[in-house]
Amino acid sequence: MNGLWYATQPLLDCIRPRYKDWNDTPESTIPILRRLSKAAMHELWHQRLCHPGETVVASAVSRTSEGVPTLTNGRNAFFKCDACTRAKMKRTAKSTKHMTRESSVYGAGQMFYVDFGFVRGSDYHMKDKGGRIITSRDGYHS
Amino acid sequence: MLSKNKDPPVDFVRDFLATHKDRNCPVIRVRTDQGGELCASNEFILEPTGAGDPAQNGKAESPNKIFGKMMRGMLYNAGLGSEFWSYALLHAVYVKNRLPHSALHMQRSSYEAYTGGKPNLSLL
Numbered sequence: 001m002n003g004l005w006y007a008t009q010p011l012l013d014c015i016r017p018r019y020k021d022w023n024d025t026p027e028s029t030i031p032i033l034r035r036l037s038k039a040a041m042h043e044l045w046h047q048r049l050c051h052p053g054e055t056v057v058a059s060a061v062s063r064t065s066e067g068v069p070t071l072t073n074g075r076n077a078f079f080k081c082d083a084c085t086r087a088k089m090k091r092t093a094k095s096t097k098h099m100t101r102e103s104s105v106y107g108a109g110q111m112f113y114v115d116f117g118f119v120r121g122s123d124y125h126m127k128d129k130g131g132r133i134i135t136s137r138d139g140y141h142s
Numbered sequence: 143m144l145s146k147n148k149d150p151p152v153d154f155v156r157d158f159l160a161t162h163k164d165r166n167c168p169v170i171r172v173r174t175d176q177g178g179e180l181c182a183s184n185e186f187i188l189e190p191t192g193a194g195d196p197a198q199n200g201k202a203e204s205p206n207k208i209f210g211k212m213m214r215g216m217l218y219n220a221g222l223g224s225e226f227w228s229y230a231l232l233h234a235v236y237v238k239n240r241l242p243h244s245a246l247h248m249q250r251s252s253y254e255a256y257t258g259g260k261p262n263l264s265l266l
Contacts, residue, residue: 047219048263048266049237049241049263049266050212050215050216050233050234050237050238051211051212051215051216051219052241055248056241056242056248060241060242060248061241061242061263063242063249064241064242064248064249064250064251064254064260064261065240065251065260065261065262065263066260066261066262066263066264067262067263067264067265067266068263068264081215081219082218083214083215083216083218083219084215086214086215086218087211087212087213087214087215087218088211088214089214090210090214
């Protein structure tokens with residue numbers, strides 16, 4: 001029983017004889033314990049190790065320390081992590097004047113970053129001064 | 143060890159440097175910012191930065207950025223407020239010492255380079 005497991009039912013229901021004949025098993029005892037997927041393990045250790053980058057979680061930590069499993073798959077945890085993006089903000093908006101709704105966004109294309117400031121360089125050459133840079137989570141610029 | 147006030151921990155730094163002299167690691171030069179608190183001692187050669195240029199002290203300033211990111215990431219992920227920053231900072235230092243370091247070619251952690259044994263992270 002390697003790896004992390006989680007119970008889908010209360011703990012007392014989990015304690016049952018496990019190595020029964022499949023035909024004799026009543027319906028209520030079918031898989032109660034589920035194993036965490038590789039992507040979930042990757043994300044879990046990404047959070048446990050204080051949100052490091054991909055190289056550290058995926059390959060380096062299991063070699064340099066004891067007690068950490070080898071995590072090779074599920075490499076999207078670093079890019080999906082919302083806390084990593086927010087950790088770079090030293091200050092947050094205090095007033096909620098412009099905020100229409102509390103949101104927590106996951107997934108590509110659902111969040112856009114718009115800079116309403118002065119775009120130096122482009123404004124010198126463009127007659128249209130309304131040029132803004134809009135960046136999505138995927139890295140597409142327009 | 144977080145001090146309550148902003149006085150520089152001069153005695154702590156002096157003890158730290160003195161113990162590392164004993165570990166066959168001769169500390170000859172110490173780069174500081176323009177604080178000048180260590181100037182009283184003649185044990186080390188001080189190399190202060192130029193005035194108004196803290197970027198020359200980048201080795202000492204970059205952990206401010208790194209630990210800030212780790213700290214804020216943990217707090218956001220746990221849904222805690224910013225009043226728990228000191229606990230998060232101490233834990234970030236604990237974890238960062240046990241992660242592989244790029245100056246050691248990502249092959250060893252700072253903990254292993256200092257003590258010689260591999261860190262055990264199973265209790266995280």
